[in-house]
Amino acid sequence: MFDSFGRIERRPRRTVSFSEAERMLRDGRAGAGGLLGFGNGRSYGDSCHNDGGALVEMRPEARILGFDPASGILDAEAGVLLADIIAFAAPHGFFLPVTPGTRFVTLGGAIANDVHGKNHHRRGTFGCHVVSFELLRSNGAVFSCSPLKNEALFAATIGGMGLTGLIVTARIRLMRVPSLDVEERVTRFADLDQFFALAEKADADNEYAVAWIDQLAEGGRAGRGLLLTGNHAGNGNFDASPRPAWLGVSFELPFSVLNRPSLKLFNAAYHHLKGREAGPHLSGYEPFFYPLDSLRGWNRLYGPAGLYQHQSVIPEPQARETIPAMLEATRRAGQVSFLTVLKRFGTIRSPGLLSFPQPGYTLTLDFPNRGEKTLELLSELDRLTVEAQGRVNPYKDQRMSAATFAASFPQWKMLEEQRDPAFSSNFWRRTAQVLAA
Numbered sequence: 001m002f003d004s005f006g007r008i009e010r011r012p013r014r015t016v017s018f019s020e021a022e023r024m025l026r027d028g029r030a031g032a033g034g035l036l037g038f039g040n041g042r043s044y045g046d047s048c049h050n051d052g053g054a055l056v057e058m059r060p061e062a063r064i065l066g067f068d069p070a071s072g073i074l075d076a077e078a079g080v081l082l083a084d085i086i087a088f089a090a091p092h093g094f095f096l097p098v099t100p101g102t103r104f105v106t107l108g109g110a111i112a113n114d115v116h117g118k119n120h121h122r123r124g125t126f127g128c129h130v131v132s133f134e135l136l137r138s139n140g141a142v143f144s145c146s147p148l149k150n151e152a153l154f155a156a157t158i159g160g161m162g163l164t165g166l167i168v169t170a171r172i173r174l175m176r177v178p179s180l181d182v183e184e185r186v187t188r189f190a191d192l193d194q195f196f197a198l199a200e201k202a203d204a205d206n207e208y209a210v211a212w213i214d215q216l217a218e219g220g221r222a223g224r225g226l227l228l229t230g231n232h233a234g235n236g237n238f239d240a241s242p243r244p245a246w247l248g249v250s251f252e253l254p255f256s257v258l259n260r261p262s263l264k265l266f267n268a269a270y271h272h273l274k275g276r277e278a279g280p281h282l283s284g285y286e287p288f289f290y291p292l293d294s295l296r297g298w299n300r301l302y303g304p305a306g307l308y309q310h311q312s313v314i315p316e317p318q319a320r321e322t323i324p325a326m327l328e329a330t331r332r333a334g335q336v337s338f339l340t341v342l343k344r345f346g347t348i349r350s351p352g353l354l355s356f357p358q359p360g361y362t363l364t365l366d367f368p369n370r371g372e373k374t375l376e377l378l379s380e381l382d383r384l385t386v387e388a389q390g391r392v393n394p395y396k397d398q399r400m401s402a403a404t405f406a407a408s409f410p411q412w413k414m415l416e417e418q419r420d421p422a423f424s425s426n427f428w429r430r431t432a433q434v435l436a437a
């Protein structure tokens, strides 16, 4: 089906192979709807869809082409999964310098969305570690792009959501680590004030820091949570062999099995059990970086209507007011988020033109799709974000207005200038192309 992860608009989609796309571009046959690279569909919304045109299946283009164990420089085709890069590099003592919360993401997708991880404060975004890439554009021309060559295309492609052409291969710099495993600490906080008091020092002291918030707790405890911090352990190992998923949802559920009572129980248990792991302890890299990957197909638990994710970043001075206001808005709407994550972004600038992170706090909220009611809440969250001079994440989005996008990324016109006219997406058509019309 080539769904995105939120599974909101599910329909059969026209796809072409990479070699067919190459021929179409060379012969000027991309068509009115154009093309769009499709990695592994881990974007939540419609930025990885191009209805009316075709998606280019990039997953099969997945060879690792070269690796220098002295420098950690790796060359690979764009369809390779981060999971495969981890498995390849681990025996050499290397890991990804930046990883999102799932390893089932392609190299091309990680660059095109300029993904971030739990160590943004130390390493910036994925794009900060891209040395160069080859980009296929209209007329079949391949451009070598780096900070010194075709610089404008390099900047526009990092975080450019596939709109500048097809990333064919990329060269990235991996990070040497003492082991894949992580020495983790878990710190409980009773409310957001306590979290804000802890967050800056947690970043200063640790490679990784992220907080989980229990919005479903009762009795004035909503806002309590756990701050998870960690550093690669000196006494861990480099075993990257994947563990079997402990739950796999491979079939369609007729309704959502995630509801307030079931999640309230889950959250209370997680807060209690995880919160007991207070002292430093060794965590395997999979549970630390990718806890949700062990629940294969968990997005299906939201049922046929799917889920919306809302991710915002709020500048530091406004965050202490705006983030509690956003959580309060979800409570007022009677739709608290089922999974709530809060993280402080650092100041390292991405080379990407439309990169999402900026200094401040990023709040990620997951909501089951309850139709109009949920859309109204999401618009209210947009409003609060924009009012605080923040940004709404486009690659998690399925419905933000063109105005919200323009307020979040006033530099969108520069990407439009670098966009290959043979490429477009549902997201771009309903935001930038409306603004440009």
Ligand SMILES: Cc1cc2nc3c(=O)[nH]c(=O)nc-3n(C[C@H](O)[C@H](O)[C@H](O)COP(=O)(O)OP(=O)(O)OC[C@H]3O[C@@H](n4cnc5c(N)ncnc54)[C@H](O)[C@@H]3O)c2cc1C
Pocket: 005, 036, 037, 038, 039, 040, 041, 042, 043, 044, 047, 048, 058, 078, 079, 099, 100, 101, 102, 104, 105, 106, 107, 108, 109, 110, 111, 112, 113, 114, 115, 116, 117, 118, 160, 161, 162, 163, 165, 166, 167, 168, 292, 395
């Ligand atoms: C459980 C989960 C946790 C996540 N955690 C994080 C997180 O912590 N941080 C974060 O930043 N993101 C996170 N994400 C989002 C995810 O990392 C990104 O959306 C990622 O970019 C998806 O990559 P993909 O390979 O699946 O690409 P797709 O979703 O298929 O496509 C993503 C974009 O890349 C473009 N694209 C794909 N391949 C190419 C190519 N070869 N050339 C040009 N363009 C291409 C597409 O056109 C599209 O615009 C998470 C997602 C999930 C499901």
